[in-house]
Amino acid sequence: MVDLRVKIGDLEFKNPVMTASGTSGFAEELTDFYDVSKLGGILLKGTTLKNRDGNAYPRMAETASGMLNAVGLQNKGVDYFIKNIYPRIENYETHLIANVNGSTVEEYIELTEKIDVLKKIAAVELNISCPNVKEGGMAFGISCPSAAAVTREVRKVCTKPLIVKLSPNVTDVTEIAKAVEAQGADSVSLVNTFLGMAIDAEKRKPLLSTITGGLSGPAIKPIALRMVWQVYNAVKIPVIGMGGIMNATDAIEFMLAGASAVQVGTAIFKDPFIPLNIIDGIEAYLNRHKLNSVSEIIGALVI
Amino acid sequence: MVDLRVKIGDLEFKNPVMTASGTSGFAEELTDFYDVSKLGGILLKGTTLKNRDGNAYPRMAETASGMLNAVGLQNKGVDYFIKNIYPRIENYETHLIANVNGSTVEEYIELTEKIDVLKKIAAVELNISCPNVKEGGMAFGISCPSAAAVTREVRKVCTKPLIVKLSPNVTDVTEIAKAVEAQGADSVSLVNTFLGMAIDAEKRKPLLSTITGGLSGPAIKPIALRMVWQVYNAVKIPVIGMGGIMNATDAIEFMLAGASAVQVGTAIFKDPFIPLNIIDGIEAYLNRHKLNSVSEIIGALVI
Amino acid sequence: MGKKFVENFQVVQNTPLNSTNFLIKIQSEKKLPEMLPGQFVNVEVKNSSEIFLRRPFSIFEVDYSENTISLLVKILGRGSKSLTEVEVGTSVNIVYPLGKGFTKPEIDDKILLIGGGSGVAPLLFLAKESGLTADNVDVILGAKTSNDHINVNNYVSFANMHFTTEDGSLGEKGFVTQHSLFKNKLKSYNKIYACGPDGMMKAVAKEAKAAKLFCEVSLENLMACGFGVCLCCIEPTSKGNLCVCTEGPVFNINDLKW
Amino acid sequence: MGKKFVENFQVVQNTPLNSTNFLIKIQSEKKLPEMLPGQFVNVEVKNSSEIFLRRPFSIFEVDYSENTISLLVKILGRGSKSLTEVEVGTSVNIVYPLGKGFTKPEIDDKILLIGGGSGVAPLLFLAKESGLTADNVDVILGAKTSNDHINVNNYVSFANMHFTTEDGSLGEKGFVTQHSLFKNKLKSYNKIYACGPDGMMKAVAKEAKAAKLFCEVSLENLMACGFGVCLCCIEPTSKGNLCVCTEGPVFNINDLKW
């Protein structure tokens, strides 16, 4: 029996495979398929202080080995979440992690305060990298001062492990990672989606209502992997890797590059069982390589 | 008969389809397949002042809908080019454009001076975005002051149209585009490759000798398209678009987004006839849409 | 939500019905769960380097004794094209059953089903499963020409079949909303069900609304996941933006912002 | 460089030779250009969402009267696997002919061909085309077990066939460089040709170099384009980094930095 447990700060995960925010709803939907207690963790859909309708339809365009989305953080707001959704999911036996979003630092703070008191929320993922909102979102995540500022303020009110989710739409992701580390982030997760665009050549119109959207899926994996490796070598806090992970080999590559855990996003749309298959695949890999613990492959890339 | 001619500065191209630098050698290789005079232009392989062996093998890794390369500007140096290659290709009836590279501003200047006197070189593409060299290359292209500085100095010695090739590995590509426009660039071409990485999970080693390399191919198209659209809206000089163009529809999308011309790169590895098929496909599109000139679709995206 | 599955089915039939429509029948090794007219499956398109996501198709027929599901696939783009090329004996992976079905008609209802394009599939399924006598079920199917209509002989015992074509080559000439039944007898029905191109459904909805009739439409919004996690397939409704894949694809027109 | 083509061929044969090797014969509608042993084709792998680039394969046999090219495809990864699943009657797109062939032996040469793995293909082609009497051509083929060897009965009239297996189940036990011919009679040959795994070729090259024999090897470096434009397939040589796809794949060992 190999040991699949990993730690992010003081928080122990039964295995390193989580589902990414915005790709697994509020966890309930996955229970139509399987018992979610097998997952290392579930990142809940991005939540905001107030109800958000999100962007207009169409919000999605398929691309080569990937997709663009422009959902724009549609959610009913944190109060609805606390009252209606949280009670239904709080007993799932896996780490539920909230994904918090704001247009101002104050919103981030107020939202985090409301989430922080929820006993069964294991950690907070601070999303400063959503490319699909007009205000806030990615704007915070693409400059060091603003990334540092929001992290510092949220850190003050957040007693749970604080994971800061980084944007890949930057010249040097390590600068941002170091900035949020310095403000007390317990971990960084990356990458969020890449700002992209798709056009209907016949109609001469953008395929997304918002013109641009966020690119995810296998297409972005090589860039995401490079960023995880760079960040792993730049910070001391644990890194959570994601971006195009479709199978156990992909997940292992991210862990070799330095990720202590991974998140699976777009792959879920293709097959919601992929996160479970990845857990099995990692176990098989460890057995094949005669390793006792998954922690042995974290950052184990031979240069 | 539709009019396929486009202009970059004062230079007129018979059609808007060129082959990208580093993906069509020094043009001779393509003549094994067809008459290159059908092409709008050919961007020659990146050239440096002195001979460069490039990086060690392996230099290539296939990725989802794309590939990573780490060639590292292998070439025999500009003097060899002028003496041995140029005489063989100077009579090709298409625009030959040199792709100039340096590790210092001085190198860029000296190289451009040597190229500038070659009668049959139609324009100079200043490559400040190569991710595969230790010194210079992308380092120039990811900060405004250095991009501006090298453009300013090269502009002084370059009497031909000067195209500056931009790196996509930046937070805001429009800032760089505006900086080089201000220094007298006649055009910007984008995108060069994205810095990426691939790992052999079984061997736990990077797949490229250089660890990281440049990602190209359809995987990057949505991001490249977005950047072309952003730059088109930010500068007045013509934009040359590229990144994952595989067919006429892709090329038309780039032109709708604002590109005055396109370059086809990695697609050539799949099929060297693709640039020609694209020219035919653009012509068919214009006929279908009852347009007389390809210039009518440049920036014609309906928002 | 109900239990959902991701499963490999075997292709047991792939028959062209006309130049663009194919009947694809797939078989499971397991006992099938109950499926309702209006529900759909999300099909993986293998063997194509261009397709990344699954493609949704309505359930057209279910044979619980044979454990088969039939789909009516119309070639629209690359994915549907590729799907119509699957060979008998190969496997196809689907996520199912997805979405909510049509409201089941009452025993004494008089219903009108209006379909066009790929919207035919869920409606014929509904006709078959409605449990009404044929006299109480009218179907109007619209298409460009007679060649674009599929053979519906198997359905004449469940419903009265009517046709429109734009060129008049089969049935009445014009759009479905120009059919004499629709124009003259609309109020004799108490439930209208429509599925097809957006424009057609909106035209139907307009008349049904004016006549204050119960009317459900089945939407075909672009989908990424098909089971409610991505929020890409939304439709603005009186209850806010709802996911077509879980809160639909069937909607009462009164809830839509049409 | 010579004229090159991008062309659709039709698959006329796809036969498993053993568990991992397939003989794939493809036919052109046009007259084939001349092709030499050691040259290769770059094959498009369709129907696989995971494969982006072409895959290079040596020319194994050419029938100019039938306009067919045969390839010997060993399943190594996803692309070669997918290729071995092509069906007769479907089309395969190739770029060809690529690279430079082996130096043609002189009429009085005594040659030794040493192959392992997928390296068998160009060598058997060379044996057939060498124009020498069978007595002047020795072939040593190496594999893990007898099951990994392919049937070479068609070649006995062109060459003397010898085998090694790691388990001794066919021919001599051990690696090709441990074969008695190689160990004891190496100097009786004046030209050595080798193709196979890197380690094998390096071992052959070492002995050939020590014996000061003419020796050519055919490299299988990773390729993106296959016709000299990408500079991905380079091999360090005494003339600098050379493209294996255009300056090779055949190299004289004296030019390599082995």
Ligand SMILES: Cc1cc2nc3c(=O)[nH]c(=O)nc-3n(C[C@H](O)[C@H](O)[C@H](O)COP(=O)(O)OP(=O)(O)OC[C@H]3O[C@@H](n4cnc5c(N)ncnc54)[C@H](O)[C@@H]3O)c2cc1C
């Ligand atoms: C719930 C549901 C049930 C459906 N049932 C059926 C059915 O029973 N039979 C059937 O033939 N089709 C049905 N469809 C439509 C089917 O899913 C699309 O035709 C298919 O996804 C198109 O894929 P493609 O790869 O062929 O087209 P693409 O190449 O992806 O696209 C071709 C063109 O069609 C447009 N397009 C693609 N998908 C859709 C869509 N879902 N709605 C509107 N425009 C689209 C694209 O924007 C593009 O312009 C259903 C769709 C939904 C959502």
Ligand SMILES: Cc1cc2nc3c(=O)[nH]c(=O)nc-3n(C[C@H](O)[C@H](O)[C@H](O)COP(=O)(O)OP(=O)(O)OC[C@H]3O[C@@H](n4cnc5c(N)ncnc54)[C@H](O)[C@@H]3O)c2cc1C
């Ligand atoms: C000039 C030339 C001639 C060749 N002739 C033949 C032939 O006649 N018959 C034959 O079976 N094969 C031949 N090969 C090898 C063949 O091209 C590879 O086996 C094939 O490309 C592997 O593709 P894949 O998708 O199956 O493997 P992948 O899934 O891409 O890779 C599987 C593993 O194999 C490695 N690999 C992939 N390609 C190569 C390569 N070219 N060299 C070394 N390692 C590689 C990968 O790094 C990976 O570890 C030749 C190669 C070259 C360059």
Ligand SMILES: Cc1cc2nc3c(=O)[nH]c(=O)nc-3n(C[C@H](O)[C@H](O)[C@H](O)COP(=O)(O)O)c2cc1C
């Ligand atoms: C439809 C969709 C919605 C998303 N919503 C969110 C979100 O609400 N919050 C967030 O932090 N990331 C969101 N993401 C980003 C993913 O969590 C993930 O960072 C990204 O998709 C890259 O991983 P992948 O390639 O595995 O999908 C979303 C992604 C998609 C595709």
Ligand SMILES: Cc1cc2nc3c(=O)[nH]c(=O)nc-3n(C[C@H](O)[C@H](O)[C@H](O)COP(=O)(O)O)c2cc1C
């Ligand atoms: C193998 C390879 C070599 C390249 N060499 C150069 C180069 O020498 N100079 C340069 O400016 N760009 C070079 N590029 C970048 C391409 O010109 C182009 O910007 C990039 O590949 C994106 O376009 P594509 O997706 O169509 O390939 C190279 C790309 C590849 C794949």
Ligand code: FES
């Ligand atoms: S398609 Fe993902 S929520 Fe409906």
Ligand code: FES
């Ligand atoms: S494979 Fe491109 S140069 Fe050899």
